[in-house]
Structures are given as structure tokens and as C-alpha cells.
Amino acid sequence: MSSNVEGTPPSEPLLDRSDVRVRHDTGIGGAIRSLADRVRSGDLGSLPVVVGLAIIWTVFQSLNPIFLSSNNLVNLLFDCSTVGVISLGIVCILMVGEIDLSVGSISGFASALVGVLWVNSGWPVIPAILAALIAGGVIGFFYSVLFNRLGMPSFVSTLAGLLAVLGLQLYILGSSGSINLPYGSPLVSLGQTLVMPPVVAYALAALAGIVTLVTGLRTAARRREAGLSPQSITGLVFRAVVLLVALELIAFYLNQDRGVPWMFGLFVALVVVMNYAFKRTKWGRSMTAIGGNREAARRAGINVPLIYTSAFMLCSTLAAFGGVLSAARLASASQQAGTGDVNLDAIAAAVIGGTSLFGGRGSAYSALLGIIVIQSIASGLTLLDLSSSLRYMITGGVLATAVIVDSLARRSRASHGRA
Amino acid sequence: MTGMSQGPVAAGETVISLRGVSKVFGAVSALADIDLDVKAGEVVALVGDNGAGKSTLVKILAGVFQPTTGTMTFQGKAVTLAGPSDALALGIATVFQDLALCENLDVVANIFLGNELNSLQLDEVSMEIRAWTLLKELSARIPSVREAVASLSGGQRQTVAIARSLLLDPKLILLDEPTAALGVAQTAEVLNLIERVRDRGLGVIMISHNMEDVRAVADRIVVLRLGRNNGIFYPDTSNQELISAITGAADNSVSRRSGRRIAVQNEGRA
Ligand SMILES: Nc1ncnc2c1ncn2[C@@H]1O[C@H](COP(=O)(O)OP(=O)(O)O)[C@@H](O)[C@H]1O
Ligand SMILES: [Mg+2]
Numbered sequence: 128m129s130s131n132v133e134g135t136p137p138s139e140p141l142l143d144r145s146d147v148r149v150r151h152d153t154g155i156g157g158a159i160r161s162l163a164d165r166v167r168s169g170d171l172g173s174l175p176v177v178v179g180l181a182i183i184w185t186v187f188q189s190l191n192p193i194f195l196s197s198n199n200l201v202n203l204l205f206d207c208s209t210v211g212v213i214s215l216g217i218v219c220i221l222m223v224g225e226i227d228l229s230v231g232s233i234s235g236f237a238s239a240l241v242g243v244l245w246v247n248s249g250w251p252v253i254p255a256i257l258a259a260l261i262a263g264g265v266i267g268f269f270y271s272v273l274f275n276r277l278g279m280p281s282f283v284s285t286l287a288g289l290l291a292v293l294g295l296q297l298y299i300l301g302s303s304g305s306i307n308l309p310y311g312s313p314l315v316s317l318g319q320t321l322v323m324p325p326v327v328a329y330a331l332a333a334l335a336g337i338v339t340l341v342t343g344l345r346t347a348a349r350r351r352e353a354g355l356s357p358q359s360i361t362g363l364v365f366r367a368v369v370l371l372v373a374l375e376l377i378a379f380y381l382n383q384d385r386g387v388p389w390m391f392g393l394f395v396a397l398v399v400v401m402n403y404a405f406k407r408t409k410w411g412r413s414m415t416a417i418g419g420n421r422e423a424a425r426r427a428g429i430n431v432p433l434i435y436t437s438a439f440m441l442c443s444t445l446a447a448f449g450g451v452l453s454a455a456r457l458a459s460a461s462q463q464a465g466t467g468d469v470n471l472d473a474i475a476a477a478v479i480g481g482t483s484l485f486g487g488r489g490s491a492y493s494a495l496l497g498i499i500v501i502q503s504i505a506s507g508l509t510l511l512d513l514s515s516s517l518r519y520m521i522t523g524g525v526l527a528t529a530v531i532v533d534s535l536a537r538r539s540r541a542s543h544g545r546a
Numbered sequence: 547m548t549g550m551s552q553g554p555v556a557a558g559e560t561v562i563s564l565r566g567v568s569k570v571f572g573a574v575s576a577l578a579d580i581d582l583d584v585k586a587g588e589v590v591a592l593v594g595d596n597g598a599g600k601s602t603l604v605k606i607l608a609g610v611f612q613p614t615t616g617t618m619t620f621q622g623k624a625v626t627l628a629g630p631s632d633a634l635a636l637g638i639a640t641v642f643q644d645l646a647l648c649e650n651l652d653v654v655a656n657i658f659l660g661n662e663l664n665s666l667q668l669d670e671v672s673m674e675i676r677a678w679t680l681l682k683e684l685s686a687r688i689p690s691v692r693e694a695v696a697s698l699s700g701g702q703r704q705t706v707a708i709a710r711s712l713l714l715d716p717k718l719i720l721l722d723e724p725t726a727a728l729g730v731a732q733t734a735e736v737l738n739l740i741e742r743v744r745d746r747g748l749g750v751i752m753i754s755h756n757m758e759d760v761r762a763v764a765d766r767i768v769v770l771r772l773g774r775n776n777g778i779f780y781p782d783t784s785n786q787e788l789i790s791a792i793t794g795a796a797d798n799s800v801s802r803r804s805g806r807r808i809a810v811q812n813e814g815r816a
Contacts, residue, residue, distance in 0.1 A: 142675065143678060353675050355671065408665060409666075412651075412659070416651060420649065426640070429631075488650055
């Protein structure tokens with residue numbers, strides 16, 4: 128844990144360690160110190176949401192001991208997955224600094240479409256789902272054309288879309304108003320009962336830890352070879368072990384009841400894929416760049432309209448997919464699907480999780496963390512038998528807090544010279 | 547530098563030439579009937595007072611603005627630049643006066659923006675090494691290339707923007723006031739760099755208000771005044787002549803000022 132890096136003679140500084148003014152933090156102590164620095168300058172990451180979650184869980188657990196029971200947490204994960212997927216789409220669109228206010232309507236329309244095509248028209252379930260996803264993508268494409276060609280603010284076009292798509296949903300549902308999806312079908316089972324066998328859950332948790340460690344070690348080795356300072360091995364192992372132990376404990380706890388829902392596994396898989404796309408691909412880099420400085424991105428030769436199109440389409444497709452999952456969860460496609468607080472919950476989750484409303488900062492994981500916060504509040508209040516009026520007020524308050532934290536952090540970053 | 551596609555440009559060949567270029571912003575005619583030629587291995591200094599249209603001309607060459615009228619020839623072929631990516635594809639790299647960096651991205655990401663290595667699995671290690679090499683070439687003092695650009699000083703940002711322009715081994719480099727925010731040593735490095743890229747056969751257009759820097763590196767000095775060509779000069783032109791071309795009159799505040807100083811000196815001697 129010294130400041131000297133293994134394997135290189137101290138006489139010749141590494142390529143990226145030649146500036147004497149910079150304090151290079153290594154090891155666990157160093158990691159904590161640089162985290163403290165980052166937080167102080169407003170680079171909060173997911174810290175506020177983790178703190179918030181701890182508070183919320185403590186309060187609800189003390190009010191009702193069932194709250195943190197395995198059974199309730201498994202239900203919580205089932206409920207998280209549907210709106211969570213929608214929220215993942217919101218992260219995409221917020222990344223480029225735009226918004227889609229119609230994700231709730233799109234999700235409701237998608238669930239209605241699955242109901243109509245699959246149950247009423249007798250399509251096989253997979254083509255019905257694909258049709259719903261494509262319909263979602265087309266709506267997003269439409270928004271992107273309005274945005275790129277006509278310069279229509281996404282706020283306005285998607286607000287119009289909110290009503291128009293809701294109208295479409297009511298139209299295709301017709302007078303019946305509600306379609307029941309067959310119990311026992313694979314789709315409904317996915318939404319209501321299917322859980323991973325315990326072995327699979329433990330194996331996946333182990334896999335996450337191992338992949339973290341192996342990729343970390345590989346990067347460190349490449350950096351050392353190339354004459355750049357590698358990450359400290361101690362820190363890497365520490366992180367991987369903490370992750371592994373935490374995930375195994377969660378899996379163990381959930382396995383005391385039914386286990387880890389497959390639907391939640393699907394949601395987490397999507398989060399991991401999107402995280403990779405944001406952080407490790409040229410597309411993700413372009414998204415972040417456009418969110419940070421659109422004109423600079425254009426001057427760098429990035430096809431800005433194309434990236435916007437991808438963001439709008441991805442957002443609405445994920446919204447449609449979230450709608451399909453909610454239909455599976457509720458075993459029905461109804462006029463109420465996607466209305467009420469779905470829209471707000473999805474947007475709030477992304478922001479609460481730490482994705483900035485101002486564009487250019489965010490992470491796929493914010494959808495996961497944020498939706499757990501929102502669903503915890505919903506679940507806790509339901510257990511306390513409190514009416515939805517109170518739930519709306521509390522969720523609204525949490526959203527306002529998240530936006531205040533976002534704005535304050537942005538201001539603090541500006542004064543500390545961090546974007 | 548990464549693979550020079552068509553080999554070094556033959557010295558003396560005209561890289562770019564503009565004929566009759568004009569640009570109108572609403573009621574403002576920012577450029578009118580501009581002619582400009584840049585040869586390979588030549589440094590052309592573009593000088594003119596504030597608002598003369600220098601940056602507008604650079605942005606037209608960079609594909610950021612489209613000219614209202616006029617033609618552009620690049621290496622003998624007529625071209626139209628529909629956007630910045632067209633200019634980049636031809637090999638025109640630009641350091642903009644307003645830098646155009648993404649504050650939320652780190653130095654490496656900014657240098658490689660739009661040209662990332664390995665688009666489906668970004669090769670961060672190679673990019674970081676290349677970034678350090680480019681920055682070393684400019685004797686940059688940047689503490690960490692993994693810090694967001696927002697945390698850098700004006701001069702450091704300018705260095706990042708210059709490093710960025712060198713990445714793709716361009717044929718023509720446009721530098722809009724590249725030394726405006728730089729310290730003494732860094733300014734010298736940038737001037738050295740301009741000479742190095744000229745010797746490699748690149749064409750360079752440099753905008754600067756510092757006549758000393760302009761004389762030090764320019765092969766030709768093109769003066770713009772109120773959006774029009776106002777003469778082509780060579781580094782041996784007297785300051786007096788250059789300044790009157792820039793300001794448009796022999797009797798101007800600059801010459802009056804230097805005249806006053808000479809008078810004072812003469813009085814002191816008497
Ligand atoms: N985007 C724009 N819209 C309207 N007018 C502009 C724009 N850009 C530049 N101008 C005008 O064009 C003229 C030349 O500006 P510029 O090229 O920036 O001058 P310089 O770089 O020589 O100081 C100025 O009068 C400026 O107001
Ligand atoms: Mg200018």
C-alpha cells in the first residue's frame with residue numbers, strides 16, 4: 128500500500144505519474160481518500176442513493192418487521208423489474224440531455240398490443256412481443272424525426288405523445304377495456320412465479336465477482352506492460368471479494384423464500400449490457416459527449432442526429448419492453464396499464480439513482496438503484512396500509528430531493544472545476 | 547502519427563484554395579469575396595482586427611459553417627463541406643477559438659472523440675498511451691489525463707485541443723488563436739510544433755494577434771479587414787505597414803501611439 132508501484136524501478140516515473148503536483152492515491156486507504164475528495168467536489172455518483180436507501184429501509188423495518196423479510200424482498204424484486212426496464216430507457220435519453228415523458232403510455236400501449244395480438248388474435252407470444260417492441264421503436268423514431276428535422280423540443284413532442292399513445296392504447300383495447308393473459312403461460316409465469324434455482328443464483332453471484340476480478344487484473348497487467356500505473360491489486364481483490372460476498376449473501380437471503388426472480392435477472396442483465404454500452408463503446412462515448420457539449424461532439428465529426436435517433440428509439444423500445452413485463456406481472460393488459468405513476472416512477476428512478484437531468488452524466492446502474500428506492504417506498508407504505516395519496520406525496524418528495532441533490536452537485540462541480 | 551493515407555503531400559502543391567467565398571449571417575456580411583491559398587509545407591498567418599471574420603473563415607474551412615457563395619478546392623479537387631465530418635475526412639484538423647471540448651469527458655476521451663480505437667470495446671490503454679505521447683510532444687503540463695477537462699486551466703485545455711488536432715495526421719491544420727491562453731514556454735512549444743508540422747509537409751493556417759509570433763513562423767501573412775482580403779504580406783514587412791493594413795489607415799491609434807512614444811524619447815534625449 129505504499130505509493131510506489133510494483134514492478135518498476137522508482138527512478139523512472141511511469142508515463143502518467145510524472146507530474147509531481149498530483150497526489151496518487153493507492154490501496155484501500157487511498158481509495159477512501161479519493162472517494163472523499165470526489166464527494167466533496169460534487170461528484171457524488173451513487174452515494175446519495177445508497178445513503179437514502181439505508182435510511183428508508185431502517186425506517187420501514189422499524190415500523191414493520193415484515194418489510195425486510197425474504198418474502199417481501201422477493202416481491203419487491205418482481206415489482207422493480209417492470210418499471211426498472213422503463214427507467215433504463217430513461218437513463219439513455221437523459222444521457223443525451225433530452226427527455227421522454229410518454230414512456231408510461233408507450234408501456235401501456237405495448238402491453239395492450241401484446242394482449243390484443245396474442246390473446247385476441249391468436250398470434251404466438253414471441254411475435255406478439257416483438258411487434259410490441261417494434262411499435263415502441265417506431266414511436267421513438269417518430270420523436271427523433273420531430274427533434275432532428277423540426278427541432279421540436281423532446282419535452283413537447285413526448286408530452287403530445289403521452290396523450291396520443293394513450294389514445295392508441297384505449298383504441299386497440301376497444302370496448303372490452305381489459306384483456307386477461309392466460310395463467311400458466313410462460314410469459315405470465317415469468318412475471319409472477321419463475322425464480323432461479325438456488326444453485327443458479329449462487330453461480331451467477333460468483334460469476335459477477337470473478338468477472339470483476341479477472342477483467343480488473345487483465346487491465347492492470349496491460350497497463351503495467353504499457354508503462355502506465357496499474358490499479359492496486361489489493362484494492363481490486365478487495366472490491367471483487369466485497370462484491371462476491373455481498374451478492375452471495377443477498378442470494379442466500381432471497382433463497383430462504385422463493386429465490387431470485389428470473390424477471391429481475393433479466394432486468395439486471397439489461398442493466399449490465401447497457402452499462403457496458405455506455406462505458407466501453409464508441410456509441411456510449413458519443414452519447415456522453417453529446418450530453419456534455421453537443422456542438423463539440425458535432426465538430427468532432429460525430430453523427431449527432433443518428434445518436435439522438437438511437438437514444439430516442441432505445442428509450443421507447445425499453446419502455447415497450449417494460450410494458451410487456453408489467454402485463455406479465457399483472458396477467459392482464461388493461462386501460463390502466465402504464466397510467467398513473469408509471470411515467471413519474473421511471474423518470475424519478477433514473478434521477479434518484481444519480482443520472483443527471485442536465486445530460487452527459489449517468490449510469491445504467493442508476494436505473495437499478497433508483498427503482499429499488501421507489502419500490503421500497505411503495506412496498507413499505509403498502510405494508511403500513513397507507514393510502515396511495517401518501518405514497519404519491521412521499522415519492523414526489525423523494526424525487527424533489529433527488530433533483531435538488533443533482534442541481535446542488537452540479538453547482539458544486541462547477542465551482543470545483545469538475546464537469 | 548497514424549497512417550498517412552496518401553503519403554506526404556508534395557511540397558509546394560496547393561492544399562486548399564478558396565475563391566470568392568462569402569458568408570452572410572442575417573444582416574451581417576461577415577465575409578465577402580475572400581480568396582485564400584495554402585500550399586503544402588507553408589504556414590499562412592491570418593491576421594485582422596476583432597470581428598474581421600477570421601474565425602468565421604476558419605469555421606468555413608472546418609465545415610462548421612457553409613459558405614453563402616464561393617468555391618473551395620482541396621488538393622486540386624472541388625469540394626463542398628456539408629459538415630465537420632467532411633472536413634475531418636479530407637484531413638483538415640482545427641483548433642477552434644472556443645476550443646469545443648466536452649467538459650464532462652476526461653482528456654483521453656476528448657482527444658479521441660469521434661476517433662476512438664476499437665469501437666465495440668474501447669482500447670483505453672492504447673488511447674491513454676497515445677494521449678500521453680501527443681501531450682509530451684507539446685511539453686504539456688497536465689497532471690492526469692483521467693481528469694475531466696472541466697478541471698483543467700485555459701492553457702491546459704488549449705494544449706488538449708491542439709493535441710486533438712494532431713491525432714489524425716491531417717494535411718491542413720487550422721489554429722484559431724492557439725497561443726492566446728498559453729504561457730511563455732508553451733507558446734514557444736506551439737511555435738516549434740508549427741514549424742515541425744510545416745517541415746513534414748502540412749499546410750498550416752494560424753490566427754494570432756501577436757505580431758512577433760506571426761513573424762516568427764509565418765511564410766505569408768494574409769490580412770482580413772471587415773470581412774475582405776486586405777493584402778498579402780511577408781514576414782519582412784514593417785510593422786507599420788502591417789498595422790495599417792489591419793486597421794485600414796496610415797493614421798490610426800496604433801501609429802499615433804508609437805509616434806507619441808518616439809516623440810517622448812526624442813524629448814528625453816534633447
Ligand atoms: N454565428 C454567428 N451568427 C451571427 N453573426 C456572427 C456569427 N459568427 C460570427 N458572426 C459575426 O461575424 C463577424 C466576424 O466574426 P469572427 O469571424 O468571429 O471575427 P474574428 O474571429 O476575426 O474576431 C462578427 O461581426 C460577428 O458578429
Ligand atoms: Mg476569432
